[in-house]
Amino acid sequence: MTDLLNSPVWRDLFVNxxxxxxxxAEFVRSLLRFVIALxxxxxxxxxxxxxxxxxxxxxxxxxxxxxVGPFGLxxxxxxxxxxxxxxxxxxxxxxxxxxxxAPAIALVPVICSLTVLPWNSSSDWGAVAPHLNVGIxxxxxxxxxxxxxxxxxxWSSNNKYSLLGGLxxxxxxxxxxxxxxxxxxxxxxMTGTLAMQELVHSQTIVTNVPIPDSNYSVWTQSVxxxxxxxxxxxxxxxxxxxxxxxxxxxxAETNRAPFDLPEAETELVAxxxxxxxxxxxxxxxMGEYANMMIVSAICVTLFLGGYTAxxxxxxxxxxxWTFFPSSVLxxxxxxxxxxxxxxxxxxxxxxxxILVRASQPRLRYDMLMHFGWKVLLPTxxxxxxxxxxxxxxxxxxxxxxxxxxxxxxxxxxxxxLWVAYLHWKARKSGDEASRLPIRRESVVRAIAARMPVED
Amino acid sequence: MLSSYIxxxxxxxxxxxVALALIGxxxxxxxxxxxxxxxxxxxxxxxxxxxxxxxxPVKFYLTAMLFIVFDIETIFLYPWAVNYKASGGLMxxxxxxxxxxxxILLVGYIYVWKRGGLEWG
Numbered sequence: 001m002t003d004l005l006n007s008p009v010w011r012d013l014f015v016n017x018x019x020x021x022x023x024x025a026e027f028v029r030s031l032l033r034f035v036i037a038l039x040x041x042x043x044x045x046x047x048x049x050x051x052x053x054x055x056x057x058x059x060x061x062x063x064x065x066x067x068v069g070p071f072g073l074x075x076x077x078x079x080x081x082x083x084x085x086x087x088x089x090x091x092x093x094x095x096x097x098x099x100x101x102a103p104a105i106a107l108v109p110v111i112c113s114l115t116v117l118p119w120n121s122s123s124d125w126g127a128v129a130p131h132l133n134v135g136i137x138x139x140x141x142x143x144x145x146x147x148x149x150x151x152x153x154x155w156s157s158n159n160k161y162s163l164l165g166g167l168x169x170x171x172x173x174x175x176x177x178x179x180x181x182x183x184x185x186x187x188x189x190m191t192g193t194l195a196m197q198e199l200v201h202s203q204t205i206v207t208n209v210p211i212p213d214s215n216y217s218v219w220t221q222s223v224x225x226x227x228x229x230x231x232x233x234x235x236x237x238x239x240x241x242x243x244x245x246x247x248x249x250x251x252a253e254t255n256r257a258p259f260d261l262p263e264a265e266t267e268l269v270a271x272x273x274x275x276x277x278x279x280x281x282x283x284x285x286m287g288e289y290a291n292m293m294i295v296s297a298i299c300v301t302l303f304l305g306g307y308t309a310x311x312x313x314x315x316x317x318x319x320x321w322t323f324f325p326s327s328v329l330x331x332x333x334x335x336x337x338x339x340x341x342x343x344x345x346x347x348x349x350x351x352x353x354i355l356v357r358a359s360q361p362r363l364r365y366d367m368l369m370h371f372g373w374k375v376l377l378p379t380x381x382x383x384x385x386x387x388x389x390x391x392x393x394x395x396x397x398x399x400x401x402x403x404x405x406x407x408x409x410x411x412x413x414x415x416x417l418w419v420a421y422l423h424w425k426a427r428k429s430g431d432e433a434s435r436l437p438i439r440r441e442s443v444v445r446a447i448a449a450r451m452p453v454e455d
Numbered sequence: 456m457l458s459s460y461i462x463x464x465x466x467x468x469x470x471x472x473v474a475l476a477l478i479g480x481x482x483x484x485x486x487x488x489x490x491x492x493x494x495x496x497x498x499x500x501x502x503x504x505x506x507x508x509x510x511x512p513v514k515f516y517l518t519a520m521l522f523i524v525f526d527i528e529t530i531f532l533y534p535w536a537v538n539y540k541a542s543g544g545l546m547x548x549x550x551x552x553x554x555x556x557x558x559i560l561l562v563g564y565i566y567v568w569k570r571g572g573l574e575w576g
Contacts, residue, residue, distance in 0.1 A: 023458055030462040034469050088481045092494045093506070104474035111470035115463055128466055131459035137533065138463070159496040160507045167515050174522040181529040185536045192540030194533075274497055279481030283474065366575035369518070373573045377525070378564075384532065385557055388539060392550040 018124055018131055033128045037114045040339075045289045046076035051347070052354050059358040080282060088278040091158070098156035103276065103283035106149025110287045112142045113294050116196045120307055120338035121206070121219040126197060135196040136184060139298065143253075146291070147173045153284070154272035165271025168261050168365065175372040176252035176259075179245050182380035186242035187302050189387045190234050200306035203230050220333060221308045221315040232303040235402060238387045238409075243303040245380045250295040252372065254288060257357040261365050293346065296353070300345045307338040315341065382412065517572060528560055 012025040050065070050073055057064025065072035090099065116135045118127040132138060147170045154166015188194065191202040205222035227233070232243045252259040263271040273284045300306060309315030316333040317324075363371070386409050393401030496503045535553055542549050567573060 018458065023461065026458050026461050027465065030465040031469075033462060034465050037466075038469070038473070084480065085485050087485050087487060089489070089493060091496055093496060100478060104471070104478060107474045107477075108467070108470045111473065112463075112466050115466045129459065129462035132463065133459070157496070158507045159503070160498060160509070163507050163509075163511065167511060171515050171518045174526075175518060178522065178525050178529060181526065182532075185529070185532050188533065188536040189539050192537060194537055269497065269499060278485055279477055282481075283477055369575045370573065373521075374568070381557065381560075384536075385554065388550050388553060391539070392546045395546050 029124070030128065033125065037117075037128045038111065040119070041111065041114045041290055041294065042286065044293055045286050046080070048289050048293055048350065049076040049079075051351070052357075055351060055354045056358050059355065083282040084279050086278040088280065089275075091275055093158045094275065095156040095158065098152050099275075100280075102149050102153035102156060103280045103287075104149075105152060106146060107283050107287040107290075109142045109145040109149075110291045110294065113139050113291075113298075115139075115142075117294065117297055117301065118196045118200055118306060119342055120334040121197070121200070121221075122334050123197070123219075125334075130197060133195045135194045135199070136188070136298075136302075137194055140181060140184070144174075144177060146287075149284075149287070150272050153276070157272070157275035159275050161269045162272050162274045165263065165268045165274070168268075169255055169272055172255070172259065172261060172368060172372070173253055175369060176249040176376070179372065179376035179380045180249035180253060182377070182384055183242040183245040183249065184302065185384050186238060186380075186387045187231050189384065189391065190231060190239065196301060196306075200301060200308060203305045204308040204312070205229065221312050223312040223315075225308070225312040227305065227310040230303065230305045235387060235390055237406070238383055238390065239303070241379065241383045242387075243299070245376055245383065246299055246303065248376060249372075250299060251353060251356065252368070254292045254295060256292065256353065258360040258362050259368060260362060261368055292353070293350065296349045297342070297346050300342065300349060304345050304349075307342040309337070309341050382409075386412075514575060521567060521572060524563070525560075528556075531556070 012021045013028060018026055018029075053075070054064040054072065065075035068074040068078045090096070115128045116132055116138055118130065120126045123130055150173070151166045151170040154162045154164075154169070157163070187199070191199055193199060193202070201219060205225035206219040207222050208219060230239075232239050255261075255263060268274075273281055276284060316337060317329050319329070321329065386405055389408065390402050390405030393404050395401070397404070496507070532553070535549065539546065539549055
């Protein structure tokens with residue numbers, strides 16, 4: 001056993017750090033990490049679907065799926081199996097190549113965005129690409145490819161509803177991507193790095209634990225760190241504003257209620273995937289749910305401390321448990337506890353979004369676009385400027401600098417809200433002054449002349 | 456350095472294989488009983504009138520153009536944001552530089568707003 005553990009191949013595959021091993025060993029490792037990520041990412045889609053249907057049922061005073069398996073847990077699997085066995089209809093007038101490729105174009109970027117998502121602090125096993133220093137930028141690049149799948153599906157179906165759904169979806173997604181990108185900039189200002197692992201480390205206090213019998217070490221969360229180190233609470237209230245902007249944009253990005261206009265079944269049948277059946281439909285469905293999980297996971301990583309625990313003491317087994325060898329302690333800390341915290345935070349956040357879906361009515365399309373361009377974009381941009389201002393003022397005046405920045409923010413917000421209120425009031429009174437009396441007069445005249453009302 | 460991109464390659468290749476396999480699977484499994492009405496476009500059960508390759512509102516095109524402008528601006532802010540914290544004594548200078556950039560952008564934004572470029576409906 002010890003011979004195997006000390007053999008060069010074994011050490012290359014599992015123990016030595018990435019810069020000491022040949023490229024094919026890194027390739028095999030990458031394959032293993034890819035399988036882990038795929039199992040975690042696509043594997044949680046059925047759980048997520050089940051959770052959503054059960055929670056929606058709970059909040060709407062009904063049961064939800066409860067027949068297949070214990071608590072209906074096997075329902076999503078049964079659905080997937082059913083979809084796979086369904087007839088794969090290809091309508092006659094579609095653009096065949098694009099029609100077949102669109103589900104793949106929608107699904108591939110979603111899986112690819114799992115690449116940089118860290119699930120524990122190990123420098124070699126903590127993500128699919130733990131050494132990728134462009135991190136969040138890669139994520140944004142991949143996420144913006146997704147919209148091609150949607151618009152190509154809408155266009156190639158040669159169906160008016162699909163086309164409208166695709167157009168709506170793409171313009172909605174690109175509009176809200178701006179708010180999303182700008183809210184991420186606020187985080188980058190506070191942390192000064194693009195690498196996802198460092199983004200997590202900047203939200204906690206880390207201690208360096210050397211791994212015995214090897215020449216590298218792992219990061220462990222310090223017990224004195226906790227939720228007060230998270231980005232959402234940094235530079236209060238600017239971190240919070242960035243987080244809220246990100247969360248709103250991410251609901252809009254994933255086309256979920258109350259921003260689910262592209263799939264408004266009362267207007268557009270099923271939107272861009274109206275013409276898709278069988279597993280091609282399931283791919284859109286899967287992509288959408290996996291995407292929802294990934295953007296939530298990114299939200300957790302950026303703002304809520306990623307895989308670290310809300311109290312440092314809960315992030316690891318006590319080091320005083322010396323009756324376990326330190327390698328076992330490390331293994332449990334990294335393979336069980338860190339991913340568990342990621343999942344707990346993830347599912348709490350997702351449950352919140354399901355609650356939003358259960359309780360909020362759908363927006364009108366013009367309201368949706370106005371909100372994205374006229375409210376979210378300027379708010380996010382102002383937030384970026386204010387974070388930078390606060391940091392520069394803190395450098396000049398110390399802690400007082402932040403309060404000056406908050407004061408500036410307060411003044412700005414008051415002015416903007418006041419101007420918006422005046423606009424709203426002027427428009428409202430303008431409406432009353434111009435339209436209503438005329439209508440009333442015309443009604444009176446029409447009745448007097450026994451004529452039908454014209455306007 | 457370049458070896459840190461191996462996982463990305465694996466991921467893209469793997470994801471593509473998974474996606475193509477799923478498409479192939481859906482074509483292989485399942486029955487195949489085509490009929491004329493089943494293969495026509497589904498428009499609420501009414502026989503489709505004309506093609507869907509129609510004109511659509513130019514607003515969508517305008518939105519895409521505005522998106523490109525503002526997205527490039529966002530991307531320009533990224534390198535600045537990453538280096539801002541480490542800029543030391545130059546922080547105030549960097550802030551002013553960025554304020555100039557945002558001010559120029561704001562002029563464009565207000566222009567678009569005033570010309571009704573952001574209006575829908």
